[in-house]
Amino acid sequence: MKARYLTTAAAAALALAGLATAANAAGKWDGGDDLATSPLECGMGPAAPAAPMKYDGGQPTNAADKAGKEIVVVDVPKLIGIGYFNATAKGIQDAAKDIGNVKAKTDGPTEAKIDEQIKFIDNYITSGVDGILFAANDPVAIAPVLKKALSKGIHVVGYDANSTPDAREWFVNQSPFNGIAKSMVDAMAKETGEDGSFAIVTSTFTTPNQARWIAEMQAYAAKCHPKLNWLETVEAQEDNNLSFNQATTLINKHGDKLKGIFGMTSVATPASAEAVTKAGQCGKVAVVGLATPNAMKPYVHSDCVKSVVLWNPIDLGYAATYVMRAAVDGKLKPGDTSVDAGKLGKLNVINGSEILLGAPYIFDKANIDKFDF
Template sequence: MHNIVLATLVSLSLSASFAHAQQSPWTGGDDLPTNPLACDATPAAVQAKAYDGGVPANAPDRKGKPLKIVDVPKLVGVGYFTATSKGMAEAAKEMGSVDIKTDGSTKANIDDQITLIDNYITSGVDGILYAANDPVAIAPVLKKALAAGINVVGYDANSTPDSRQWFVNQAEFNGVAKSLIDNLAAEIGEDGSFAIVTSTFTTPNQARWITEMAAYQAKCHPKMKWLETVEAQEDNILSFNQANTLINKYGPELKGILGMTSVATPAAADAVTQAGKCGSVAIVGLATPNAMKPYVGAGCVKSVVLWNPVDLGYAAAYVLRATADGDLKPGDTAVKAGKLGELKVVNGSEILLGAPFVFNKENIGTFDF
């Protein structure tokens, strides 16, 4: 849900609406085009796009053969990527003859991630699964893997498309953006002020969500006010401290905090709880249900937006197997993913897991991850 060495903390403090932020230099989002969904939830039309992924050089025939795969997530030791690893293990057991090993740093550090991938290219693997800490910085080592004939599939956080074959997208960015902003607006009102706690300003999926949130909020909730976006490095203590700083800095003006990671959201909820602000500062964000159950149960958090990361890891493993077997090829419109059924190909070289899910007090107890 996450990236860089903990160095100088850069915080951007703007008192501006999301709409204004889109036209002004700011930190936290990217500069890619946006596609905000309709305010009334009308489904977006899926547009065909040519395959834009990479191609491994002189890859051997791997159809039906045993596969040795390494999974290099943003970091290890957090519930989210423990869940994706669990899904990969489930898929590997179902498929048979697939060995998937997860290896990563305990911090979301792009340099560590690059080094790990480079080492596995040298030691020899058939496939690499990854969740990028930085979409551009990771590209050269992934291209090196492709040049070595290794199948490369991303999930959770993309790289530049030409540095991997496929990317398993947990939910389209504009869908996540709509769900987060709609749920926040329902809690803080159409003119409420809010801030964002993210991991770093270069983490690709979070930057994309924030930019799509900006576009959707400007279109559908134009009176809401964005106060600030702060970095918290996928660190629990820093996330708590950043949320606490926002609470103290803005006082009663702050009506809500959006957590962009599975670390930031529960930490922000803890900060609101300890500050005695439950009911006056809403927490909406991306997180795993187990981490949020205490806050949802206490009534301090009403909406947790995510997808099932176990399913995400499961889908990524099936996509890599289909890619290695030649069953998923450029130009295909769907891929079979075990118990998940057929998953659609979107945006040229992305596999869509599905729409985001909202965990709340009524349903969160039925999930365990």
């Protein structure tokens, strides 16, 4: 596990030393965790159904009976002020309006710093709320304050980026980690060729969802695109300037060898596309990543980016709010297999205590203008 906490410079040094230079290199990605990977089948084959798992979430202690009554919920994402979490916040407000007896607000740090996120959550525990929604900057570091909330009778539901399961009741998973991995790697192989060399710009090696996506990408690439060459992975926080600079450094460092960049965040992907554009490398360096359509429209329309992988973050916030309401009302209990999510219909429970939003969506030139977030 200690390798998860390597600095960007150290990770780059390891990559240059040949310890993680290929997608099918022996051992795990240096930033990975201890969880097993489950790569999907190659090509277009259907995913095998997951085996049911026992509920592994936590439970609030002596929670007030608020079934059918108005509840006050605070949403504390990784950070506020970026398009992605503006979209999840909109979904939360849309759901609160549709439900009618939920008062919700979004508040949090302006930088993706776990210590700041913990302070915000702790302050709302003290001031008193009925429920906390969160997207974790670090799955382990956030756990104690979430467990504190549960101990105070506050309902806790995660979305986008998980905590350790016992620190919250439910987690709304935007898409299976292996599904995101398959979509990303297949798109990169299509654009660079089966033997293309790529690099990754992520936020931090400890950000839970990104760490899992990358681990699954490595496993899927080894299985289905074994000749893809993984150059290195660099950190850029959730910072636009740093993401642009890191992508520019990758372009300059690897030259003609670099055929593609994966952006693992809604900040890193457009910043990487801008770096490729400024370097005059459109058509030579593919950019494949997770981002909101509005941020990527200029690059898609200029043909610098062919496709963008994401889910609808508005729906993600919407679903999390319905899950919170159902948990408070006692309509979603350990052992249940689905939950009603309003206009989204019934969503399935997977992995014991996760709610699955759905498969990833591919935005491209033909459909990206249909979306506004």
